[in-house]
Amino acid sequence: MAGPTFKDLEHEGWQNRAAHYDDWFGQISSQAFPFVLDAAGSDLSGLDTLDICCGPGHLVALLAERGAHASGLDFAGEMIRVALAQHPEQDFDQGDAEDLPYENARFDLVSCCFGLLHFHDPDNAIAEAFRVLRHGGRYIVTAWQGPEEAAGLVSVMMEAIQDFGTLDLPLPPAPPLPRFGKPDETHRSLAAQGFMDIETQVLPITWRPDRPEAVLDMIEHGMVRTTMMMAHQEDAARDAIRAAIVERVQAFDTGDGLKIPVPALMAVARKPD
Template sequence: MTRFDDHERRRWAGRAEAYARSFGRLCAYPAPALLDAAEVDAGTRVLDVGTGPGGVAALAAARGATVTAVDAEASMIATARAARPAGHFAQAVLPLLPFPTGVFDAAVANFVINHVGDPLAAVVALRRVVRPGGKVAVTVWPHPQPPLQRLWGQAYEAAGGPPRPDLPRVAADRNFDRTPAGLTGLLRAAGLDAVRCETLSWVHRTDPEDWWAGPAAGIGQLGLLLDGTTAEFRRRARHEYDRLTAAHLDADGRLNLPTAALLATGCLR
């Protein structure tokens, strides 16, 4: 485990409920395409790594798959287990997956590679647990950031935030470009074949209060930036958030924010 991994574990501790209310709904969008890419169907033995509240696992179970789901955060597993009774749920941290080699037909990781200190080791671990001919599918947020993700930094800057803290990062020699070329290169370096990548674009529709609940609970880019700031600065940040999102409100008062994700898949020959 790297310093970045330790930082991630602390940031997510006990935050399952806030995640499910805010970013969990955003991250659920690519789930059908992720499972399609991994060819998850009735009878597929699938491992869902970084299951969060269990949305991908539930969708896989609804397809008739045999589901095993893991997450590094205990509160996520408790939430997933309570809400999604179908399947086996356990706590596990990439790249240390506690499963025999080749035991699954597919392994999926929805926005998980963003949160590990050694992305290549993480994908190698996913490859290890699938059988020959099995599929690995992952999603990541792209860079440059889509409008939705840029919103947080814009609110922080507009509120006159202090210099951004020097937070732990993935070491440069272990990182990869959040581009189609960078993500496919990562999967190929992990030993996967027939690698392909597509960009998924959509408009995330959500309640403004639910969307703010993530940063307010310390989740996401703005949540990290708000950590340790004064109550007055948080008030200004919320004001700027309201100002910046006003143009994205529909007639029902819900936010409509454009975003995108990269979905890559590969096969173990």
């Protein structure tokens, strides 16, 4: 019998992290929301918006505060349960970003924050976002930048795994993690699905944990793919990776505590009229 797919493992990982998402990864990812809202505009009255990979639904609620008929979609039922508990007045659907349960041209604005790197086929997910947008509608996506773009949380984790463990792991095939942190690649991928007027911006997100070891807790409680990569290392390699992460993040001690860069790329694009 075939083993779990990448999507199966992602789904299980997010189901398990939903209840405490805001305590961990949400502290970092939510820093992108003011930039997304600026790009969306201050008055969204009467617009239909969809936040794909909505997690606990906070961006949906913020879009609704600006007047949008805002809805969110996530494939993890536990995330939808948390979103409905926190924002009972908003609409949330459980569904797959790669096969959206909406008719063509239904939305004026579609966002997807830190979702693309979790998809089995991100190009298909971009095509689905394009399909459900009306002509002239806008698409806003954010993704983490990798080691080639910037030093920070992602580069420390990836380089520690490369230096002390291996990336050649018995995991189902998955797209490269930092792909959509690269402006040129993001531009090319959005244009390939028909988007125009594509603009990208680096978001200067930082994380201020109270101690270096908190990075290991963040990985365990907040990150699905990195947890998979750690779980499949040999025991000695995993110990060495963990020690290297704790040591290397101390380079981001400002004297006033840790300030770890977690830069992200935001892309804003438009479906042609």
